[in-house]
Amino acid sequence: MGFTSFNFLIFFPLLIILYYATPLKFRWCTLLIASYYFYVNIKPCFALITAGITLSTYIFTRFMDNTNDESLKRKFMVMNIILILLPLIFFKYFSTVNKGIFSMLESFHLRWALPEIKLFLPIGISFYTFMAVGYTVDVFNQEIKSEKNIGILALFISFFPLILSGPIERAKNMLPQFTAIKGLDNKMITKGFKLLLWGYFMKLVVADRLGIYIDAIYNNIYQHNGTSLLFASFLYPFQLYADLGGYSLIAIGTANTLGFNVVQNFKRPFFSVTMSEFWRRWHISLISWLTYYIFTPLSFKYRKFGIWGIVAALLLTFLISGIWHGLGLTFVVWGIIQGLFLSIEALTNDRRAIIKKKYNLNKKWWYILFGISFTFILFDASLIFGRAQNCIDALHIFFRIFTTTGDLFIGSPSTLIYCLLGLIMLLAKDFTDEYIPSRFLLFENRNKFIRVISYSSIIILILLIGVFDGGQFIYFQF
Amino acid sequence: MEGSLFIFNFRCVGRKIIYNLVLIGIIILILDSAIGKTLNYFYFTETSGVHYRTTVSMESNTAELLIFGSSRANHHYVAETLEKGLTMDTYNCGREGNTILYSYAIFKAVVKRYAPKVLIFDVNINELDYDKVSYERLSSLLPYYENHPEIRSIIELKGPFEKYKLISKIYPYNSILLTIAVGNMGLNMTRKSDLKGYVPLYDYIKDTTLHKIEMADGILDTNKVNAALGIIKYCNSNNILLIFIQSPLYAIGQNTISTNFFTKLAEENETIFWNFINDPDFINKPEYFQDQDHLNDNGANYFSNLLIGKITNLIPTQK
Numbered sequence: 001m002g003f004t005s006f007n008f009l010i011f012f013p014l015l016i017i018l019y020y021a022t023p024l025k026f027r028w029c030t031l032l033i034a035s036y037y038f039y040v041n042i043k044p045c046f047a048l049i050t051a052g053i054t055l056s057t058y059i060f061t062r063f064m065d066n067t068n069d070e071s072l073k074r075k076f077m078v079m080n081i082i083l084i085l086l087p088l089i090f091f092k093y094f095s096t097v098n099k100g101i102f103s104m105l106e107s108f109h110l111r112w113a114l115p116e117i118k119l120f121l122p123i124g125i126s127f128y129t130f131m132a133v134g135y136t137v138d139v140f141n142q143e144i145k146s147e148k149n150i151g152i153l154a155l156f157i158s159f160f161p162l163i164l165s166g167p168i169e170r171a172k173n174m175l176p177q178f179t180a181i182k183g184l185d186n187k188m189i190t191k192g193f194k195l196l197l198w199g200y201f202m203k204l205v206v207a208d209r210l211g212i213y214i215d216a217i218y219n220n221i222y223q224h225n226g227t228s229l230l231f232a233s234f235l236y237p238f239q240l241y242a243d244l245g246g247y248s249l250i251a252i253g254t255a256n257t258l259g260f261n262v263v264q265n266f267k268r269p270f271f272s273v274t275m276s277e278f279w280r281r282w283h284i285s286l287i288s289w290l291t292y293y294i295f296t297p298l299s300f301k302y303r304k305f306g307i308w309g310i311v312a313a314l315l316l317t318f319l320i321s322g323i324w325h326g327l328g329l330t331f332v333v334w335g336i337i338q339g340l341f342l343s344i345e346a347l348t349n350d351r352r353a354i355i356k357k358k359y360n361l362n363k364k365w366w367y368i369l370f371g372i373s374f375t376f377i378l379f380d381a382s383l384i385f386g387r388a389q390n391c392i393d394a395l396h397i398f399f400r401i402f403t404t405t406g407d408l409f410i411g412s413p414s415t416l417i418y419c420l421l422g423l424i425m426l427l428a429k430d431f432t433d434e435y436i437p438s439r440f441l442l443f444e445n446r447n448k449f450i451r452v453i454s455y456s457s458i459i460i461l462i463l464l465i466g467v468f469d470g471g472q473f474i475y476f477q478f
Numbered sequence: 479m480e481g482s483l484f485i486f487n488f489r490c491v492g493r494k495i496i497y498n499l500v501l502i503g504i505i506i507l508i509l510d511s512a513i514g515k516t517l518n519y520f521y522f523t524e525t526s527g528v529h530y531r532t533t534v535s536m537e538s539n540t541a542e543l544l545i546f547g548s549s550r551a552n553h554h555y556v557a558e559t560l561e562k563g564l565t566m567d568t569y570n571c572g573r574e575g576n577t578i579l580y581s582y583a584i585f586k587a588v589v590k591r592y593a594p595k596v597l598i599f600d601v602n603i604n605e606l607d608y609d610k611v612s613y614e615r616l617s618s619l620l621p622y623y624e625n626h627p628e629i630r631s632i633i634e635l636k637g638p639f640e641k642y643k644l645i646s647k648i649y650p651y652n653s654i655l656l657t658i659a660v661g662n663m664g665l666n667m668t669r670k671s672d673l674k675g676y677v678p679l680y681d682y683i684k685d686t687t688l689h690k691i692e693m694a695d696g697i698l699d700t701n702k703v704n705a706a707l708g709i710i711k712y713c714n715s716n717n718i719l720l721i722f723i724q725s726p727l728y729a730i731g732q733n734t735i736s737t738n739f740f741t742k743l744a745e746e747n748e749t750i751f752w753n754f755i756n757d758p759d760f761i762n763k764p765e766y767f768q769d770q771d772h773l774n775d776n777g778a779n780y781f782s783n784l785l786i787g788k789i790t791n792l793i794p795t796q797k
Binding site for chain 2: 006007010020184186189190413414417418452453455456459460463464465466467468469
């Protein structure tokens with residue numbers, strides 16, 4: 001059961017009624033049962049992994065809190081992190097490592113063809129694993145006390161709005177909310193519904209529609225000319241943003257409706273003027289986690305190397321980010337490219353700051369436009385590695401873009417028209433939110449009539465041109 | 479309120495939320511009904527295009543010879559050629575992207591109205607394999623759900639909640655708004671002509687290397703098998719000449735579980751099955767193909783003429 005399935009549209013309203021009908025002090029129980037029910041409906045045995053990670057984390061963090069011996073605490077922390085990461089490493093990289101070993105055996109004619117074991121990746125494992133690791137480190141650093149109630153901890157790790165694809169929340173934000181659940185809050189519920197609505201629009205109308213067009217080209221790269229490949233590559237970042245951003249909004253909206261505040265995950269990333277600003281606006285929860293638990297400790301460790309220590313920390317952090325997305329070489333290359341971009345910005349930061357200040361560039365529209373365009377091009381180009389099946393295909397795409405032209409692949413004209421319509425609406429909203437936030441208000445308009453018509457129009461638009469069949473959420477693979 | 483045993487805080491907050499939700503719900507119901515009915519009207523007033531052909535297939539055509547199947551049916555069987563050669567009214571009911579489940583629905587709608595004499599079902603090499611997309615493609619039948627009770631059980635195979643989704647009047651017309659507009663303006667006739675359901679292709683295959691089709695072992699889909707058996711049973715009981723055909727591919731094919739299923743039925747005299755995969759009349763002639771899977775108009779005419787001779791031999795025995 002995913003957020004865009006019909007089952008969820010039945011599950012969620014029933015859960016809201018049941019949740020608010022439950023007395024306050026037992027609502028966390030309702031949520032815990034609902035979260036496991038939600039996950040079990042995807043694949044029952046995956047819930048065992050979640051439960052196992054919860055139990056391990058609970059035991060080791062309680063041990064950590066009950067000892068004063070620092071080296072023992074560290075041992076407990078490391079042991080728990082290893083135990084938590086083992087399922088992630090196994091499920092995620094089992095196939096890739098298998099294929100590598102098989103290829104090697106085949107090259108020596110030593111492969112014995114036996115039926116392959118196909119493993120399905122537990123959905124969301126990357127996200128809740130990171131949350132559990134973060135919690136363990138926070139307890140070790142004494143930022144929070146270990147949670148005594150295993151049920152509350154289990155709820156944090158399995159909280160269904162977040163479990164599938166984040167945002168990756170920190171325990172110190174969520175645990176206090178779970179232990180002190182508040183009553184019905186109109187503003188929170190209204191905010192939640194608005195986010196849900198816009199999230200569904202982004203996912204069903206924009207992301208899934210773009211996916212149909214882009215897949216038609218990217219799944220047949222050797223049959224398409226450079227013009228079509230360029231256009232599909234241009235659209236792909238928007239698909240990714242609408243997909244992950246939309247799903248995040250649905251997750252956050254769901255949590256809000258239940259009375260919980262969750263961290264924002266995207267903040268209009270395509271209006272970033274630099275790559276470092278881009279990474280403060282794109283997948284914010286993941287970058288925050290990586291910054292806090294990987295980058296900051298590494299840059300502290302390498303501080304004696306000055307700026308080069310920061311560069312090393314950046315490259316390693318984004319290498320890990322790439323590997324988190326997938327062990328394939330394409331993701332590793334993508335991660336390294338992002339690290340390189342940020343490293344170059346870090347190395348040239350002082351000089352650029354002087355020039356910007358001297359010419360007051362931050363207020364010049366052409367500088368902002370140039371920055372936005374250049375940042376988009378850099379991110380877009382790196383994403384070709386993220387989208388292609390392998391590095392050879394990625395290089396082939398670059399080659400064709402620069403060497404071949406021809407008619408743009410249209411396929412179904414209506415698909416392309418719906419794509420562009422949805423995309424224009426999404427970018428128009430982001431533009432107004434970024435530069436003129438108090439004007440052209442629809443969901444936030446003071447006039448109730450305009451608000452109600454806006455909600456209704458979006459729902460009707462989703463019914464008219466949303467993609468209901470076969471839309472697969474890209475980040476399920478992570 | 480903390481620690482309280484209140485069920486709902488109806489006095490203030492809950493009542494406001496429910497009121498707003500009900501208000502939005504009513505507006506949506508009204509808009510959904512109005513827009514849905516408008517789309518329904520214009521859907522059935524289309525005069526060209528894929529929707530029009532489906533509507534004609536299901537509701538108005540009375541041809542003696544009908545062709546069913548996917549895009550391969552739609553582009554491989556020239557209705558006018560078959561009509562002249564067999565002196566039988568012919569209509570091509572094939573539709574792109576659809577499978578035997580769709581064909582079965584059209585078949586049920588047809589035989590409810592009249593009794594055709596000859597039915598040709600074009601089947602792909604993996605026609606009976608389980609494939610989730612086949613069920614999603616049943617969306618093309620949603621506009622007919624209300625007026626065709628005979629096909630509802632097929633449409634409901636799409637998913638367990640399909641009949642509840644159809645409470646929305648817009649839902650059957652999801653993503654086809656522009657197609658409806660184009661169909662009413664007759665623009666399809668200039669983009670893609672339609673000759674008694676047959677849609678000709680005029681390009682030529684670019685890669686003339688013969689590739690081998692690599693097929694993974696599939697699993698027979700019970701619903702598709704039941705559809706095939708249902709068609710066979712009805713035709714045998716009502717003296718309708720039924721022929722399953724695997725039309726030519728520009729590729730080296732192999733036997734699959736679907737092919738073997740039809741072959742076995744033909745051997746047991748349940749039905750007729752003609753397999754043109756790897757047929758030397760086609761496999762060495764790239765000029766007959768637009769792409770690996772589809773004949774162009776030249777190829778389709780050649781193929782249709784070939785079938786005329788074979789079908790003619792069968793018709794007297796059926797009479």
